[in-house]
Amino acid sequence: MFKLLFLLAILMLSSDGAVQDFCVADLKAPESPSGYSCKSVTNVTVDDFVFSGLSAAGNTASIIKAAVTPAFAAQFPGLNGLGLSAARLDLAPGGVIPFHTHPGASEILLVVQGSITAGFVSSANSVYLKTLKKGDLMVFPQGLLHFQVSDAGYTSVGYVFFSSSNPGLQITDFALFANDLPTKLVGATTFLDEATIKKLKGVLGGTN
Amino acid sequence: MFKLLFLLAILMLSSDGAVQDFCVADLKAPESPSGYSCKSVTNVTVDDFVFSGLSAAGNTASIIKAAVTPAFAAQFPGLNGLGLSAARLDLAPGGVIPFHTHPGASEILLVVQGSITAGFVSSANSVYLKTLKKGDLMVFPQGLLHFQVSDAGYTSVGYVFFSSSNPGLQITDFALFANDLPTKLVGATTFLDEATIKKLKGVLGGTN
């Protein structure tokens, strides 16, 4: 027994300082292209690897009757650098997650309640469209436009998982109508008429 | 309008054949280190991107009172090359997913029913242990030993998601006791006594 303890000391000592199985995000230190800086291992606890922020429903009292609650590295620091993140989708009947992309990740949707019609469009402009029930999975390849809609009569809940701890989220309507991109330029680059653009800018808070 | 259609033709034509947003697995063609060969895009349908095999509970009528149902690229070909996969965990009260690793991926667990105590051990030999409720997420960093146990009185269900379309799964007990690795060698490399090894080999079907 004495000898084995001795061995233990040797082996553990020898690997001391060499261990970085994970890199819990220190949100206040410098970021790099590979993600956030790592919190010191001595300050890491199991709570860095657990996130309860998706257990409650998001507020669907909006015109889209839906909410997205993210668990990316910024919310869930234990994910940093591990190539995974998550979000919760809540959709009231008829609720919609509008057309959007994740610039840096593919996505899997798991339907846990209700009925969701989801679709994506490929670079070749093919539409992949399906109505999903509880327990179904659907995958959305990286960077492609996709959406989710709760079917009539269903309050739906889904969880989505991404192939990056920081997948990004770009909602097409927000990118086009909720900032200061000049109306004329939006028109030229989308073929939409100015009246339509101005109306949506008005609704979404865009200017110019 | 004529001119725009003309443009469409030009743009679509020019990108013809250059499009590979995804690589749905052709399970019968050669594999490479990056995954399965791709099915021809012309044969791809939305059903390649949808998987319903996790909607039903696995059979927990075993000594571990638990079941794991995978949705890796081999079961869900649309995942191939996208850096994501999934599995469903069913645990009867007291059910156990024994200590295991995924050699090629990190994992997120989402608890959708019951109460699960989960843990992992780091290279530095620290234990990260937590009891999770419905809606909780826990992340298990790549390659580390971890387990999930359903708490007493709870029938639990979880979904796990991986940072690879082919994460692998190595259950420690199976690796040690369910194959033809000689008892003497198992003993030498685990410090377990031969009686214990032989008993577990008997239970798990190992030989030698």
Place this chain on the structure above:
Amino acid sequence: MFKLLFLLAILMLSSDGAVQDFCVADLKAPESPSGYSCKSVTNVTVDDFVFSGLSAAGNTASIIKAAVTPAFAAQFPGLNGLGLSAARLDLAPGGVIPFHTHPGASEILLVVQGSITAGFVSSANSVYLKTLKKGDLMVFPQGLLHFQVSDAGYTSVGYVFFSSSNPGLQITDFALFANDLPTKLVGATTFLDEATIKKLKGVLGGTN
């Protein structure tokens, strides 16, 4: 000299078969998530690494007064697996490359003639907009919506380079209006009114 030749034989022999500096695409063999299969090295010539298809101007006689000519791995097989590709942009005065994304790559634009106003929108919905002259470079981070417009009075030419041999190209208007996605679903997921959608579907060849 005899000895050196002898050495040469040894060293060259020893590395025989171990050489794969590149993987020129064999467009007819299976694809994998990492790209096309490799053409046999014995059939590779310098012409596999040279592409002249971007030396001529694209046809800008369309409503967008612009053309995109790609040099992706499908057109330029020597690029396969090397993490690079290219395209040529031709824009008549007022010509427009409409809002689009590249799902799998970042992009650098080099303006070689004229004056181009280019912009992209970030996930945080900030607009980055600039008028570029001959010799200017602009970078568009991976997966983000961006566009290029030739300024009034200028016939402009640009070359774009991508961080993938197969970057993909998704033009937002085509994804929304040039396929069979039902008008109602487009409306629900974009907030556009049905009349606008139907008009653009008409122009771009969409149905439903």
Place this chain on the structure above:
Amino acid sequence: MFKLLFLLAILMLSSDGAVQDFCVADLKAPESPSGYSCKSVTNVTVDDFVFSGLSAAGNTASIIKAAVTPAFAAQFPGLNGLGLSAARLDLAPGGVIPFHTHPGASEILLVVQGSITAGFVSSANSVYLKTLKKGDLMVFPQGLLHFQVSDAGYTSVGYVFFSSSNPGLQITDFALFANDLPTKLVGATTFLDEATIKKLKGVLGGTN
């Protein structure tokens, strides 16, 4: 000659500051998911790229009659970010490197003295087992359980090389028996009886 020196000045100047061929670890600066921060190039010397710590035998006077001496980025800072690291294995006759994994790397073993029986177990539960002599190489794929044993009568020495500058090291026995994971939980997740667990916890310094 004047002109060539002039050229030299231009070319060297132009690339000034752009050079980062390596990233020698600054062990006191923030870490990121990609590794340690880089020491300033002006402070880098050849000694950052040389490591003599594996030239002496490790102490094998323990119950496993073996020692592992690592040369990971923490010990050998020049490796940081280069996707390589090393360790030395010393085994007295009958010495054992117990079952373990490297969560983040594949491994090559080079036997430089003696006779080593090594093996690994795949996810499919196949055993790959071989007795190796001086000069033999064996590869252990990423994350899989493996071990090395010195054959009777041989004092053996091996060097192992990893596909990461920080491969991690998880010795199964230590993960199970050398920490505070409750005996009951170890039993539930390994099928081992409590007496066996308590005995090994006693030997290896585990509690609970």
Place this chain on the structure above:
Amino acid sequence: MFKLLFLLAILMLSSDGAVQDFCVADLKAPESPSGYSCKSVTNVTVDDFVFSGLSAAGNTASIIKAAVTPAFAAQFPGLNGLGLSAARLDLAPGGVIPFHTHPGASEILLVVQGSITAGFVSSANSVYLKTLKKGDLMVFPQGLLHFQVSDAGYTSVGYVFFSSSNPGLQITDFALFANDLPTKLVGATTFLDEATIKKLKGVLGGTN
């Protein structure tokens, strides 16, 4: 409209802090193996993504009658982490970019003026050589020796693009003759005679 604005607030808020579509280099903060630290997004402007430093010709008044002007992450911080960079080549008639490699990237050359003969040599020692005209592209696979020469009578200009934001640049002659590597060692490792080495060391400023 009120409700939609409400939604906007929810969605934008929820993703607050999770956004890192890019990582503009902060040249004064720590570097990591993945690149420079990121400048705070609040300080990023479009000018970080635009670079005009390649619009003017480099000075070709040197013995090689050529100049290379880089736009790597150190010069063009918006490229950091995006897997792309660029450089401009100016060659007077007969100008030469001597044999060199980029240790960390493949390269595409675009000829925009003149006539350039370019070539690379593979690991198998095959020569790939071609004379390129305006508008031609040529790709040089990662790490291989290559060169570019302006053909007689042509003032040539090219732009090169790399598959890394920090490709590195190693000019063979400089590595051999423009530093303090002892003449004897250069001779032993190149088969060149000492007189030749000393002459080139003299021209290029090497010592020893």
Place this chain on the structure above:
Amino acid sequence: MFKLLFLLAILMLSSDGAVQDFCVADLKAPESPSGYSCKSVTNVTVDDFVFSGLSAAGNTASIIKAAVTPAFAAQFPGLNGLGLSAARLDLAPGGVIPFHTHPGASEILLVVQGSITAGFVSSANSVYLKTLKKGDLMVFPQGLLHFQVSDAGYTSVGYVFFSSSNPGLQITDFALFANDLPTKLVGATTFLDEATIKKLKGVLGGTN
């Protein structure tokens, strides 16, 4: 026991077909940018993971008094896709591995016999030079020019390990003088005089 066997069946069955921990090279099937196609797992044996080809000394009876014996994926198929390979260096007294690069990998050298002076040159043109004894390690960052010389009076042996299963090998002298690159072009791109080039071409078997 019955139940446990039942469990085993379930778990093993469920992961059937999903297992690809490794990808042993099938040298006759198509290659992809990620490496060779995988041999069927049913045909894989432990001998695919073991290589004895480096146990014998290479023939140093040549003018460089040295030999390199590779164990890349083409020689050692089990390495395919695992990000590792190896080679053996044999050097008679005064033997030389001439200046060379590995386009696709970093390298660690382990000296197992004798005394080796090794060096590399960085992009910044700094020389990193060291005399190494038995047991010393030295790392050569990816793509940089480096060499190894056996010190006077020593017969030396080293093993090198690479961060790729297919690192490539480009010996500068062979690239310049052992192929059909025209003498005039070699002169223009290296500053060497024609007599020197022709002499080395003669020795190394180059033409033109």
